[in-house]
Amino acid sequence: MEDKKLEQYYSPPPKLGKWEGFRIFLWNSETGQFMGRTGASWAKILLFYVIFYAVLCGFFGAMLAVFYQTLDPNAPKWQLEGSLIGTNPGLGFRPMPPESNVESTLIWYKASDEGNYRHWTKELDKFLESYKKIVPKPGVIDTRVPCDYDSPPPQGKVCNVDVESWHLCNRNNTYNYQKSAPCIFLKLNKIFGWMPATYNDTTDLPSNMPDDLKAHIANEKSRKPKSVNTVWVSCEGENPADVENIGPIQYIPQRGFPGYYFPFTNTPGYLSPLVAVHFEKPKYGVLINIECKAWARNIHHDRFERRGSVHFELMVD
Known part of the structure; x- marks a missing residue:
């Protein structure tokens, strides 16, 4: 009886047609998965990327703010001899x-x-x-x-x-x-x-x-x-x-x-x-x-x- 159960456990999944397999990929009613993930899994990965990109944008914005503190909107930072244009x-x-x-x-x-x-x-x-x-x-x-x-x-x-x-x-x-x-x-x-x-x-x-x-x-x-x-x-x-x-x-x-x-x-x-x-x-x-x-x-x-x-x-x- 135990050998029979093991044989059942390792048996390959049933073969599905292309459209049937795609339909189950989109929504699997037995496992409650949408495109291969459950609702909780989707929520976790979305939360991760929201936090990741928020931190990335915040870091970029902070660096940009620091950079702009070194610039004068009305005058170039490097002038005359210190600039690429020079004095001629x-x-x-x-x-x-x-x-x-x-x-x-x-x-x-x-x-x-x-x-x-x-x-x-x-x-x-x-x-x-x-x-x-x-x-x-x-x-x-x-x-x-x-x-x-x-x-x-x-x-x-x-x-x-x-x-x-x-x-x-x-x-x-x-x-x-x-x-x-x-x-x-x-x-x-x-x-x-x-x-x-x-x-x-x-x-x-x-x-x-x-x-x-x-x-x-x-x-x-x-x-x-x-x-x-x-x-x-x-x-x-x-x-x-x-x-x-x-x-x-x-x-x-x-x-x-x-x-x-x-x-x-x-x-x-x-x-x-x-x-x-x-x-x-x-x-x-x-x-x-x-x-x-x-x-x-x-x-x-x-x-x-x-x-x-x-x-x-x-x-x-």
């Missing part, structure tokens, strides 16, 4: 070529075809959108104020950049692209806390500075001494042929970035100073290589890495 600002230009040709630095258009140069003027419209005059909303403080060399911005305020008054190089004049005399806008890259060491003494200007810029600085110093507190700008053809083809250049509103725009401290509403380079009569149908440089004692030029300078090509048909 780059120089950028606008408008940029289409995104489909993002590596290009060529500005090429046909002045007689509005549809052809529309891309460039639209790019400038978008770039200058933040420079438009704004009507302050009720309860919103306008931080922009007019500045000059005698009136730097007060604490908590920023200098306005009135691009709409640059008649040759504003939106209403289509930035002069329709007249084969385009305006290219230059800007310095922002570095938090960086202050330019400007050339206030005309007796020790660098030897590689263009002669016309040296003469301009000397003239500005004699006319208005405070105006030499400027990061000066020069644009030239890179090669002898480019020098011949580039034609006369006008810098609007002046030949550099005034020192009262610096340092950048992330004040709300801050606008980077701009210089519009107006190419009055570039030679038509010729590719012109142009290099623009920013000049200050603490700006070093490296053509290979484009430090303190920018290169682009201009071709007007």
Whole structure:
């Protein structure tokens, strides 16, 4: 009798069809199991995972809170020499070529075809959108104020950049692209806390500075001494042929970035100073290589890495 019971105990379970086996897996009425577990087993495993993930989320949140205590939302932790950006600002230009040709630095258009140069003027419209005059909303403080060399911005305020008054190089004049005399806008890259060491003494200007810029600085110093507190700008053809083809250049509103725009401290509403380079009569149908440089004692030029300078090509048909 005992042997018979043992034989029954070790007998294999009855063979079930696929659907019958699946149905019993979902709900076994004999054992009260749902998907292989009883209600108590499911409750225990769910409670374990709730506690596990709650502790995990709490630990992550605590570490994140500690991390944010080391950060200032208005200033980078690592600045100037201690940062990856360093203390040598780059120089950028606008408008940029289409995104489909993002590596290009060529500005090429046909002045007689509005549809052809529309891309460039639209790019400038978008770039200058933040420079438009704004009507302050009720309860919103306008931080922009007019500045000059005698009136730097007060604490908590920023200098306005009135691009709409640059008649040759504003939106209403289509930035002069329709007249084969385009305006290219230059800007310095922002570095938090960086202050330019400007050339206030005309007796020790660098030897590689263009002669016309040296003469301009000397003239500005004699006319208005405070105006030499400027990061000066020069644009030239890179090669002898480019020098011949580039034609006369006008810098609007002046030949550099005034020192009262610096340092950048992330004040709300801050606008980077701009210089519009107006190419009055570039030679038509010729590719012109142009290099623009920013000049200050603490700006070093490296053509290979484009430090303190920018290169682009201009071709007007």
